[in-house]
Amino acid sequence: MSETVTDLVAAEDVLFFVNAAVTATGQREFRSSAAEQRLSLAFLHEYVRVNYRPLYAACLALDVNDHNAALIVEHLLRTPHEAGAEEGRLIAARLALLPPQRVYRLFRALRAAKVNNRRTRAIVRDWLAARPDLGLDAVKYRAGLKAAARHLHLPLPDDETGDFLFAPRRRARYDHALLDAHRRAHHDQRAVYELPFTVAEGFAARHGVPRGVFLERIAPRMTRLERLRTQRHAGVAADLSTMPLTRLALYVLALPFEERAARRTELTGALRAAAARAAGPYAGTWGRVAAVLDDSYSSSGSGVKRRRPLAVALGCHFLLEALAGSYSAHWTSGGTDPLLVRPHGPTPLGLRVLDALEAPGPAPDRLVIVSDGWDNAPPGLAGEVLRVWRTHLDPERRTAAVHLNPVYDPDGFDVRRLAPSVPTAGVRDAEDLPALVEIAQFAEGRTGLAELRAYLDRRVELFLKEAVR
Template sequence: MDAAWARAEQVAREDLVMFVNACFSCTGQREFYNDGRGQAVSIDFLHAYILGNYRRLYSRTLAAGINHFNQAQIILNLLATGAQTRPEDRREEGALIAMALRALPPQRAYRVLEVMRERRINNRRARAITRQYLAGRQDLNFDALKYRPKLRAAVAHGHLKLAGELNPFLFQGWRKRVYTTPLLETFRRAHYEQAAIFELPFTIAEGFARKHNIPRDVFLTRIQPRLTSAERLRLQGSAARVETSLAIDLGRTPLTKLALYVLSLKLDTRRERRAELHAALEQAATRTLRQASVPLGRVAAVLDNSYSASGSSEKRRRPLGVVLAAHYLLSALAREYRAFWTRPAEEPLFLEARGQTDLSTPLLDALEWKPDLVVVVSDGYDNDPPNAVAEVTRIFRTKLDPSRRTSIIHANPVFASELYAPRGIGAQVPTVGVRDAEDLPTVLGFARFAEGAAPLSELENYLAARVRRMLEPGQRPVQPVELTGEEEA
C-alpha cells in the first residue's frame, strides 16, 4: 500500500511539474520545430487532464507566474466547469480568477470575456466575474473604443447595463446621436473630420487614417503623442520604411522586449548604437532585479544561439531574444558571471542565429570554470553531435560531481508539443520552461520540483504560498466571487 501511495504521489508531482513547465513556455503558436496546431492540441490536452484530476492545484497555478496565454485558458476552463468546484475551494478559486483576470493585459482579458460568449459560459459566477472586471476598469469609455467588439460581446452575453452613454454607443452605433462623453464624440467626429483622428487611440486612429487616405508618414508623425511605449517599439520598422522617426524610451522597455528590438536592428545599426543599446539592456536587467531579486554566486550561462533560435514566423527571434536577455539578467544577478555561447559572437549585442546546436562544448567549458550554478538557455535540440550534452551531464553527475556541488538548470523557452513539455537535455538536469527572461528568478525557484527531489507536499505548499502572496491585502482589493449552492451549468 505504501509503495502504491508513493507511486501515486510521484505521478501527481510529475504531472503538475509538466503542466507548470508547459504553462511557462507554451503559447499555442508555431515554433521552429513544431506547428501551431500541434502546440494547441498538446496544451489543450494538458489543461483538460490537470483540471480533471487536480482541480485545486490547477486553479492555484494561476499564482505560479505562468504566461498570459495559459492564465486565460485556466480562467475559461474554471468558469466553464464551476459546478465541479468543491465547496471549500469556491472562495479561493473565485478570488484567483478575479485577480488573474484583472492582472491580464486588457486585450487578453477582453478576449477571455469574448470567448466566454463563444463557448456559452454563462453561469452565475461567470456573470459576476464579468461585472466585477468591468466595474474595476479605470476608463470604460476608452475600452469601448479600443475593444468595442469584445466589450459589446461581454455586455450582451452577461445582460449588463453600463452607465452613461456606453450602451447606446455599443449597440446603437455612432450614427444614432451626438455624444456628451468627449471620447465617444471624438470617435463620431473622426468619421468626418481628419483632425479628430489624432485624438483617438492609435489602433482606432489607424483605421480612420486609411479611410481618409492620410499618408503613412503624416499619420505616424501626428499620432506620436497618442502612442504607448509598446506601440512605439513595434512601429519602428514601419516608421523607418516611410522615413519617419518615432522616439522611444529604451529605459522603460521590458528586458525581453528590448532584447527582441535590439535583434531586429541591422548589424551595422547595432554597431553604431552599441553603447546606447548595451546601457539600455543593463538598465532593464537592473529594473527586473528590483521586482524579483535572487542573488546568485558564481554563475556560468550556456547560451544557445544556433539557427533554431531564430524562432518561427509567429515568434520571430524569440528564443534568441530570451537568450540575450537572460545573459544580461544573469550577469546582473550573479556575483561572478561568465557566458559560454554555442556560436561565440564578437559581442552579445551582435548575436545572430547561426549553425547547428552544440551544447556539449560550451557546457564542458563552463564546468571547467567550476561555477556554483550553470544555467543552460536552449530549446534543447542538441544535434552536433546528437545527444552529446545528455552524456556530458550524465558523466558529470554520476562520476565527477555526485555530491552536486555544482547545480545545473536548463531553462527552455520552447514548448515541444510531442513531449507535452519543453525538451530536456538529459535525465540528470532539471528543465524548466520560460516565456521571457524575466521568468528566470521564478523558474530558478521552481527548478527543485522539476529535478524530482522535492515531494508533492512541498510543491503544494509552494503553490499555496504563491496564492497567499497573490491575494494578500497589499494587492488591489478584489472581492472574491463566492456562490452558495451549486452553480448554474
C-alpha cells in the first residue's frame, strides 16, 4: 500500500510540473508578479530534477512551452554527472525545435553559469553545425553566436564568419552576401534593405529613415510574424490563412469592436479554418461537447501577456466547435457572440457549469472548462457544483469533465484547480487542447507513476522518431 501511495505522490508531483511547464513563462500575470513566477518555477524545476530526473528529461517530449524547455535543458546540462541514457538525444531534438534566439539566450545562460563540460560542447557544436546559414546567424544573433563560440572554444566552419565576429576590421569585403551587406549598411542606406528586419531596424534608425518609408521598403525581407506585428504601420494586410489558432485569436482580440464586426465573415472563417487544422483527424469525433469559457476581467492578463487567457478561451471555443459533433458554449459573461468577447465582470463559473449541465436535451459527453480557476461569484460555487454532480448525479462518469487553466499560480506551484473530482491541466495554446485532455486523465488521482511513466515513454519514443525523420 505504501508503494502505491508513493507512486501516486510521484505522479502528482510530475503532473504539477507539467502544468507549470505548459503555462508559466516567468512573466507577470494578472494576480502575480514576474519575480513570484520566476521564484516558484526555479524551485519546481530543482525539485523535480533532483527527485524524478528521468521524468524531468522526458518532459522535453511534451508540449511544454519554450521558456520551460530551455530551463529543462539548462538544468540538465548543468548537472552532467546525473545524466541518463537518452538525455542527450532529447536535448538535441528539443533544441532543434526551439527558436534560434532562445537557444542563443540559453547558451549565454550556460556561459554565465560557467557550464563547459564535454556533453555541453558536443551538443552546442552539433546544433551549430545543423544551422542552415551560420552567416545569417552571425548577423542576426551576433552576440549569442559570439558568446557560444568564445565560451566553448568552438571552431567556426569558415574564416569569414570568424573574422566578422572577432575581427570585423580585418576584411575590406566579405564573400557572404549578408556579412558584406552588414558591413556596407554602416555607410550605405541601400544595404540596409538587404538585411534581416530586426537588424535593419537599427541601421534605419541610425540613418534617420522615416519609419513608414523603412517598413514599406523592408516588407519583402519580413517574416510572417514580423508582418503581423507591423502590418498596421506598413499598410500590409496580415495573412490570416496560415496563422496558428491562438495567435489568430490574439490578433482578433486586438482589433476594435467595429472592425471585428465589419470583418465578421473573414475573421470567423479564418478562426474556423485554423481550428480545423488544429483538430485534424479528430474533427467531429468528440460527440456532444459543452464548454464553459472564462471572459471575466482577469482574462485580460497582464501588460506583458495582454489578453492571453481570453485568447486561449476564444481559440478553445472554435477548436471544440470543430472537434464536437454537437456543441454549446457558455461564456461567464453570458455573452453569445464569441467574436465580440472582451474581458469584463466577475467569474460566475458555478452558474455557467449549471447552465452547461442542465441544458435541454441529452447530457454532454464532455464538459470542458477553460478558466484561471478564480471562481468568485459566489466564491467556491463551481467546486461545490462539480462535487455534487460527480458524487450524486454522475458517479458513473458518463460525462467526461476537464478543466484547462491558462494561468500558473506561483503560490500553489500549479495551476489553480476547481474540484478534486475534475482533472485540471495547464494550457498555453488552444492547439494543444486534444493532447492536454489526454494527459489530464492522470490528474484524477486514479493512476500512478507506472501509467504516467508508460505514457511519457510513448511520447519520448514518438518525439525521437519524429526528430530523426
